[in-house]
Amino acid sequence: MAQPAMMDARPVDSVFRALSDPTRRHVLERLSRSPASVSELAAPFDMALPSFVGHLRILEGCGLVRSAKTGRVRTYKLVPKRLQLAEDWLSKQRTLWERRLDQLDSYLLELKDKTST
Numbered sequence: 636m637a638q639p640a641m642m643d644a645r646p647v648d649s650v651f652r653a654l655s656d657p658t659r660r661h662v663l664e665r666l667s668r669s670p671a672s673v674s675e676l677a678a679p680f681d682m683a684l685p686s687f688v689g690h691l692r693i694l695e696g697c698g699l700v701r702s703a704k705t706g707r708v709r710t711y712k713l714v715p716k717r718l719q720l721a722e723d724w725l726s727k728q729r730t731l732w733e734r735r736l737d738q739l740d741s742y743l744l745e746l747k748d749k750t751s752t
Contacts (some may be wrong), residue, residue: 658682672710698714
């Protein structure tokens with residue numbers, strides 16, 4: 636099915652895909668406090684390190700986090716501006732549905748007035 640002619644949906648899709656996983660959301664919550672090394676981020680999770688690093692790659696791939704390597708330690712930090720993509724999309728949806736619900740409310744009030752006269 637073809638998408639309507641709009642802005643390229645791939646960046647926002649990748650952000651939502653990354654946010655769809657609870658492990659990745661937890662990592663983002665942790666990074667919202669301060670940058671952290673891979674081992675600090677992985678510590679609360681009962682999974683193999685390669686699997687956990689896969690989550691970090693997804694987050695970095697969509698631009699939600701950035702990493703830097705100093706010696707043997709790779710540290711990740713949150714890129715909060717990238718979350719703006721998801722926030723903007725949700726805001727547009729909220730506006731659309733509020734407008735639709737207002738129209739429905741007006742229509743129902745109009746019907747009620749017609750049936751009560």
